[in-house]
Amino acid sequence: MSTTDSQSSPEALAALPLRENLRGLSPYGAPQLDVPVTLNTNENTHPVPDEVVRAITASVAESAVSLNRYPDREFTELRQRLAEYLGHGLSGSQLWAANGSNEILQQLLQAFGGPGRTVMGFPPTYSMYPLLAAGTDTRYQAGVRGEDFSLTAESAAAQVAEHRPNLVLLCSPNNPTGTALGLDVVEAVYRASEDHQGMVIVDEAYAEFALSGTRSALSLLPGRPRLVVTRTMSKAFALAGARLGYLAAAPEVTDALRLVRLPYHLSAVSQATANAALQHYDVLLETVEDIKRQRDRIVDGLLELGLEPAVSDSNFVFFGGLEDAQQTWQALLERGVLVRDVGIAHHLRVTAGTQAETTAFLDALRAVRTGT
Structure with missing residues (x-):
């Protein structure tokens, strides 16, 4: 089916x-x-390796004892573990997590998109982008790529300057084409968004599989309060069934998402699973x-x-x-x-x-x- x-x-x-x-x-x-x-x-x-299965099982069992209580609304331990995993000098206050990276993107659109606002993507790209836009009543503006599906810094920046979207979605590595964007594209799009204070979101769901020498947009976060980098534990961590996505950004971005997240949106079981997995990320x-x-x-x-x-x-x-x-x-x-x-x-x-x-x-x- x-x-x-x-x-x-x-x-x-x-x-x-x-x-x-x-x-x-x-x-x-x-x-x-x-x-x-x-x-x-x-x-x-x-x-999932047996060692990790055992660790997750033990962690979930421990959390089950207190399932009569709401989970840690701020998922403090998880945010700290995610910051340590990503490195780049990030702190727990710069991390946010949700039920898959799709919910992360949805929350970003809820906070910064909505009626009368526009989000721009560059098809062919992740097919959920226009659906997430429709679900949050945000207008989707389709940009254009080259005939070989590439996206240059000059072209992307020019399109952003022309359409002035409230949010830009840059998928890197891009789905379905699989090729990563150069950081010059991210930098150029961010500069082009300065005048109208647009948010720039770099979707790095497949970052761990990148070719040698490919740099993450995480390195661009300092000094760029409107830049967001999203990740997932579904792919490299082999935890698609756990539904755990996350982002790194300035602390004020996570504060904005607190305004739109559902109460206790990340269950105790999800937190226990992710925390156990992150303690064994080298094995995964x-x-x-x-x-x-x-x-x-x-x-x-x-x-x-x-x-x-x-x-x-x-x-x-x-x-x-x-x-x-x-x-x-x-x-x-x-x-x-x-x-x-x-x-x-x-x-x-x-x-x-x-x-x-x-x-x-x-x-x-x-x-x-x-x-x-």
Whole structure:
């Protein structure tokens, strides 16, 4: 069953007094199909190490004793552990967490967007951005990229100066293309936002998978009170099921989010899980290097097949050169491999999984390409 399967008829939904800007929209969701090799949602397909499972289990069990009480509203221990993990001289007062990075982005739009305000993104990029904008009644302004899906500092800054959005979303590494932005783009966009005091959000969900030498926007935070860097524990930490996202920013940004967050929004169980995981982040991140090796295997394999992979700083590879992307997607599915059709002609996206999963994908794609 797909995550977008409706439980009612379109007519029944249309009969409700739904907000006008939500009419006709489709909910976010990748297909959830029962196939041997699932490489369509950029999960870390390595299982959580036993050592970490035991630590999380013990931590959650300890928290269960006091589940009759509300959790620490300020998730103080978690914010401090996140600051220590990120480094860059950050303090706990500069960290904020929520139920996945999507909720982080939603809270930012609730605080700084809303009716009469605009958020700018640069498609193709994360498909949740316009949905989050619609959900907070913020107008979404779609910027443009180059024909090769790149985004230069000059182009991005010029577009921001022209449209003067209240918020700018920069996805780096970008999803679905996988390539990181140079920090010159972030700096240029921030400068272009100065006149109208716009917020600049750099979505670094895949930062831990970046190629050597790729710098994080965390290094740009000092002296930039309107810059926000968002992260997640879903990808590199292999904790997609835990739903824990976070951000780093100036303390006044976290104060703004306190105005819109729901009371006790981060449960005691979520805090216990994340705190235990962060005490073993070195163990959890051991899979990152293997994933990067599999990503590079995919790139090499795609080149051998005459296809066109983009430079990837992430745990997935976006590739073009397909005559019919939908047909290739279906042929791979019939061979037991699920990848992502992101709706861009001649392109597909595949998650770098385990060595066995990567081999299965490359073998299946080779069979599709050669007709065997």
